[in-house]
Amino acid sequence: xxxESGQHRRVKKGLNRERAGLQRRQLQQCIxxxxxxxxxxxRRRMMAPSSGAAADGKGAGTSSDLNAFLAxxxxxxxxxxxxxxxxxxxxxxxxxxxxxxxxxxKTTEERCKWLGLLTKMLSFExxxxxxxxxxxxxxxxxxxxxxxxxxxxxxxxxxxHAARCLTNIAHSIASGTSEQTQxxxxxxxxxxxxxxxxxxxxxxxxxxxxxxxxxxxxxxxDTVIKxxxxxxxxxxxxxxxxxxxxxxxxxxxxxxxxxxxxxxxxFYKHEFxxxxxxxxxxDDEKTLTEVCWCLAYLTSRDETGTAKLIDLGFFGxxxxxxxxxxxxxxxxxxxxxxxxxxxxNDHFNSKLLATNGVAEQLLGILALCVKNxxxxxxxxxIWAVGNILAGPVEHVAVVTKAGFLxxxxxxxxxxxxxxxxxxxxxxxxxxxxxxxxxxxxxxxxGLIAPVLALINIDxxxxxxxCVSFVDLILEKHKNGVELVxxxxxxxxxxxxxxxxxxxxxxxxxxxxxxxxxxxxxxxDYKGTSNHTDEQEQVExxxxxxxxxQQQMQQQQQQQQQQQQ
Numbered sequence: 351x352x353x354e355s356g357q358h359r360r361v362k363k364g365l366n367r368e369r370a371g372l373q374r375r376q377l378q379q380c381i382x383x384x385x386x387x388x389x390x391x392x393r394r395r396m397m398a399p400s401s402g403a404a405a406d407g408k409g410a411g412t413s414s415d416l417n418a419f420l421a422x423x424x425x426x427x428x429x430x431x432x433x434x435x436x437x438x439x440x441x442x443x444x445x446x447x448x449x450x451x452x453x454x455x456k457t458t459e460e461r462c463k464w465l466g467l468l469t470k471m472l473s474f475e476x477x478x479x480x481x482x483x484x485x486x487x488x489x490x491x492x493x494x495x496x497x498x499x500x501x502x503x504x505x506x507x508x509x510x511h512a513a514r515c516l517t518n519i520a521h522s523i524a525s526g527t528s529e530q531t532q533x534x535x536x537x538x539x540x541x542x543x544x545x546x547x548x549x550x551x552x553x554x555x556x557x558x559x560x561x562x563x564x565x566x567x568x569x570x571x572d573t574v575i576k577x578x579x580x581x582x583x584x585x586x587x588x589x590x591x592x593x594x595x596x597x598x599x600x601x602x603x604x605x606x607x608x609x610x611x612x613x614x615x616x617f618y619k620h621e622f623x624x625x626x627x628x629x630x631x632x633d634d635e636k637t638l639t640e641v642c643w644c645l646a647y648l649t650s651r652d653e654t655g656t657a658k659l660i661d662l663g664f665f666g667x668x669x670x671x672x673x674x675x676x677x678x679x680x681x682x683x684x685x686x687x688x689x690x691x692x693x694x695n696d697h698f699n700s701k702l703l704a705t706n707g708v709a710e711q712l713l714g715i716l717a718l719c720v721k722n723x724x725x726x727x728x729x730x731x732i733w734a735v736g737n738i739l740a741g742p743v744e745h746v747a748v749v750t751k752a753g754f755l756x757x758x759x760x761x762x763x764x765x766x767x768x769x770x771x772x773x774x775x776x777x778x779x780x781x782x783x784x785x786x787x788x789x790x791x792x793x794x795x796g797l798i799a800p801v802l803a804l805i806n807i808d809x810x811x812x813x814x815x816c817v818s819f820v821d822l823i824l825e826k827h828k829n830g831v832e833l834v835x836x837x838x839x840x841x842x843x844x845x846x847x848x849x850x851x852x853x854x855x856x857x858x859x860x861x862x863x864x865x866x867x868x869x870x871x872x873x874d875y876k877g878t879s880n881h882t883d884e885q886e887q888v889e890x891x892x893x894x895x896x897x898x899q900q901q902m903q904q905q906q907q908q909q910q911q912q913q914q
Contacts, residue, residue, distance in 0.1 A: 438481060445471060445482050449489050458505045465495075465511035472518035480527070483519055487533045492519065499552075500540035506549050513544070513555035520562040531566040538563065538577050545582035553586065554595050561602030568609040575606060575613055584620035593634055600629065600640035607647035614652040623662060630667040635680050638671055642683035649690035656694050665691050669708070672715045682726050685719060688712070689734035696741045703738075703748050713752045720757055728765075729772055732758065736776030746784040755780060759792060762800045771812050774804060778819050785826040793827055798834060802842045810851055817846060817854065821861050831865050840866055 445468065452464035468486070472479050486492065498504050498512040520534040541556040560579055564571040587599045607617065629641045645664060649656045659665070665688070672684045692699060703709045719731030735754055738745050749755075755777070762773040777797070781788045801823075804816045820839060824830040834840075846858035 441471060441479075441482060442485060445485050446489075449486070449491055452491075453494075458508050462505075462507050462511050465508070465515055469511060469514045469518060472515065480530075483530050486515075486519065487530065492516070492533050492537070496537040496540055499537060499544060499556075502547070506552065509544075509549060509552050510555065513541075513552055513559065516541075517555055517559040517562060520559050520566075528566055528570070531563055531570065534559070534563060535570065535573060538574055538579075542577055542579055542582060545579075545586055554598055557583070557586075557595070557598045557602050561598070561605045564602065565605035568611060571606055571609060572611075572613070575616060579606070580616060580620045580622075584622050584625070587625045588621060593632060593637055596625075596629060597634070597637040597640055600626075600637065600644055604640055604643040604647065607644055612651040614648055614655045617648070618655060618658070623659070623664075627662065627664070627667065630664075630671065635677060638676070639680045639683060642668060642671065642680065642687050646683050646686040646690060649687060649694075653694065656691065660691065660694065660698060665702075666708075669711060669715075673711055678724055678727060681719070682730055685727065685730035685734055689730060689737055692734055692737040693740075696745070699738060699741050699745055703745060709748065713749070713754075717752065717754065717757075720754065720761075725766065725769065728761070729769055732761065732769065732772040732776055736772065736779050739776050739779040743784045746780050746788065750780070750784075750788065755788065755792065756795070759795055759797060763796065767807060770800070770804060771809070774801060774812070774815060774819065778815060778822070781819075781822060781826075785822065789823065789827055793823060793830075793833060798823060798837045798839070802834075802837055802839055805842045805846060810854065813846060813849070813854055814857070817843070817857050817861065821857075824861065824865055835866070 448464045448467045448471070452461055452468070455461045455464060471482060495512040495516050499509055499516065516534055516537050520531050538560065541559050544552050544556040547553065560574055564574045564579075583599055583603065587596060590596055590599070603617075603622070607613065626641055626644065629637055632638065645659065645668065649659060668684055668687050668691075672681070672688065676684060692702075702712065716731050716735050719727050720735065722728055722731070735749060735758070738749055758773045758776050762770050762777065765773065777792065781792065798820075801816050801819050805813055805820075807813065820834060820843070824834055827833070840862065843858045843862050847855045847862070849855050849858075
């Protein structure tokens, strides 16, 4: 994300599910530890006698104190824990009973009844059936269910119940662990086979199950792709007229497409794009949301695929969805997709901005979204604007004329960190090559202070960007040295020089040496004066010297030692 020459634009990529899952589990552990500490502190306070009771021997054993103790949060939590444990034990016994009943049943109707009971127990709202899924896996029921789904001779109702049960086991949110989802992977060939079968209801549940498995991790996603899931999905999406099934397929495809490693080369071997183009015309917000997430992931890494989507007119289709003022859930993937398109190249952006009607629609939508109260929408819109500002001077002039720069500066001054980060990237893109007409008004309206404030943020990329921004102001603004120094720039840069990242402290050190070091040319407020040999020489500590000056100082010290 460094804003060096030729590296202005950024595409937003898929979610790192492993890291997100680890952070989620760490947060849960932290919350659990905090809750236990609070519970113990409450218990200590509740059990400790008051000073008055200790003095007169009264109150410790009265009925009122006993009632207060029984009504205390500690006792209530203990009672709730006991009730939860009893309920879980009852659920375990019911699951074991259902598994036994299923295996001992002689008729299809009875087997369907027991599987329906299991499916219901795995889908309770607000509960996490970890322990129940572990029992089902331990009892080997997953293999029995897989065999039922894969056998064409089985009853369609029984296949449906088996598929639902496997889908709930594979659900990445309900199961919570990759090990439990991994146990359903042997059922993938049966589910893929069901995609081309005659059982309509089973096909939709097969799509759900495959999407759940692919959404667990990139490893399982790659496993499902290698099994050949794209071909039957493309045919099913092409032929279906049911909007609900099409929506489910697009959701499963979004799970198959997202991730750090792109699988678009395999995706483009199949006829998905005509179906996507058709679905962009439907009047169904949920379906449009899933299609736009698929397009967002497709445009996040693969430039060849992005070019293909542009040639087929998908930018216009997504822009049309944006113009219709969709809800938040749809607008976020729409903005993500538009931003990825705008990160493609300058030629494409020039064509857009020169097309009558398109530029007005695009900039109008982005202007509304930058001012939106929803934090995610603002963030996506600022990032998309920043990708336009990364282009040549003509692109910056169009965005500047549309009035974006004052809005971005206000967001930089007063928003949350993630919004500030996107805003400073966009403003730096605007000022880097168009500093003559962009930088003076920004500096005049208070740019320097919020940029220096972000230097104190513990984010290496943001610090490097802000240091580069300060360097740009010092170099290109006529009063840059004076204004940066007045705003506390020297102290901010010296703080960076203590950072453990060598690139950061070296860059900051060189800037300090260049403009305030002993060899710097200082612009006095009333004139200009140069340092001379007769002026007082200042001894700078090593941490204030850049890497080159440190090396020169070491060489001078070695020469002096040799002369002595």
